[in-house]
Amino acid sequence: MTTLPGKPVSFWLDSTAKTTYPQMENVTVDVAIVGAGITGITAAYLLKKAGKKVALIEGQHIAASASGHTTAKVTSLHQLIYAELIDRHGEDKARLYGESNQAGVEFIASTVEQEGIDCDFQRNDTYSFAEDKNNLDKVQKEYDAAVKLGLPAEFVTDTTLPFDIAGAVKFNNQAQFHVRKYLLHLADLIPGDGSYVFENSRVKTAEEGTPCKVFTDNATLLANDVLLTTHLPIMDQGLFFAKTYPQRSYIIGAKINSAKAPEGMYIGVGNNYYSIRTTPTEGKDLLLMIGGGSHKVGEKSETEESYQELERYAHSHFEIDKIDYRWSSQDYESFDQLPFIGKLTPANDRIYVATGYSLWGMSKGTMAGMILSDLVQGIANPWVDLYDSLRATPFVTKESMKNNLDVGMHWVGDRLKGLTSWSTDDVKPGEGKLINYKGETVGVYKDETGKVTAVNATCPHLGCIVNWNSAEKSWDCPCHGGRFTCEGKIIQSPATKDLEVKTLS
Ligand SMILES: Cc1cc2nc3c(=O)[nH]c(=O)nc-3n(C[C@H](O)[C@H](O)[C@H](O)COP(=O)(O)OP(=O)(O)OC[C@H]3O[C@@H](n4cnc5c(N)ncnc54)[C@H](O)[C@@H]3O)c2cc1C
Structure with a gap:
């Protein structure tokens, strides 16, 4: 078994207190917001400020899922995006994308100031860099596109990174923050005067009506409008699982010693890219964060390799002694590069969704919160059409067809997984493996003491077979990203039910 370096927890979670909000009760509010990441918390904060009674309902703990495991760069420079947006959607839409994301950045900046939020907020520049000449043309093209759109771009070849680069597009005056300090502060402003924050309250479904109903196992909440801000919507009718x-x-x-740390926030371009930024710690050193190793959820079992690769890169590129933290998470990529923000389906007037931030959800989740808040209040918003969740979506692009074909292949082919192993003796301590138990595919985890935990390996979302994730010790669904603990408990949506625990005789 591989031993990985660093504490296996997100720095953002490790440096903030655990929250303890009550479970959902049978209450009536104006707006129910299901899912308390950056999108849900921003929407709830804005709606409460506008005089609405809101309930923010979280299945686990607030700001602890994708939004608690991010790099938290707050920027409208999304690696390489603008040249492609112009090609694909035209200059006007690309400009609106830039404006709306820049508005997300400025919203965070002004909210930090207005609410006096102590969250290590700092204005900073962002860079998308080509480490060698092979990718320089992409960076140059991105710079040209950004300038055409009136964005705050510069082309540079010198940075404070401790290694040479071929060139970078730089956006000035972007921002970074401690995402949980920011979100916990906003969430704290919500309860009271008929508004609530609920935790440990997994919503099973919602029904549209007058009023709408929101169901957990133990309570039903009534609301005029419902926002599903659960990362991927938990209700499948809008088919967002097939559009992302x-x-x-x-x-x-x-x-890292602050004198040796780079200033600014960086992301490489090309196949194996790295994301780099620093953040203050309690001590005098900064924490250098390096991200990378991306892959589709559930498609890689030996996930330790991703951490090992980051460790190698960190030691070869920066003066650091050891790795202090490691963590990972996931985000939904949209096939047409635009998030989906608006109604769940054309038949819904009161149930809304937001998803598909393609790993840039600090600005987009904030902007989505702003749009959802306007939609509920009937306020005109300049970006509603661009991100309309009901827009004609590219089911027929090369990427989406391949992905949905892959999902179909998983659905059929993964049923053969585990058929060759019949016994828990085939599973080593510390390992998870699919086995065939009386004709059923079962996920078996054996801990270091030899204790076996078994679960039905069929994902309750849409019936794909989950895969073992060795670094995180979780069962991950390769179709739509649902993740479960060794005991089958939901870690990440879209599933609303746990994996069934099996007793093996
Ligand atoms: C490794 C990594 C690095 C990233 N770095 C950056 C970055 O530097 N800058 C940037 O802009 N973006 C970044 N992102 C993207 C960004 O973190 C995400 O896009 C964003 O956090 C998504 O926010 P969200 O509110 O949609 O989802 P989440 O934060 O996941 O919130 C959704 C919430 O809904 C809850 N939920 C789900 N189902 C239910 C249910 N049935 N009932 C009740 N609650 C439910 C979940 O528990 C969760 O708390 C990064 C992402 C990753 C994975």
């Missing part, structure tokens, strides 16, 4: 795909990514954190 889940991408997993890894981060390590290492203390």
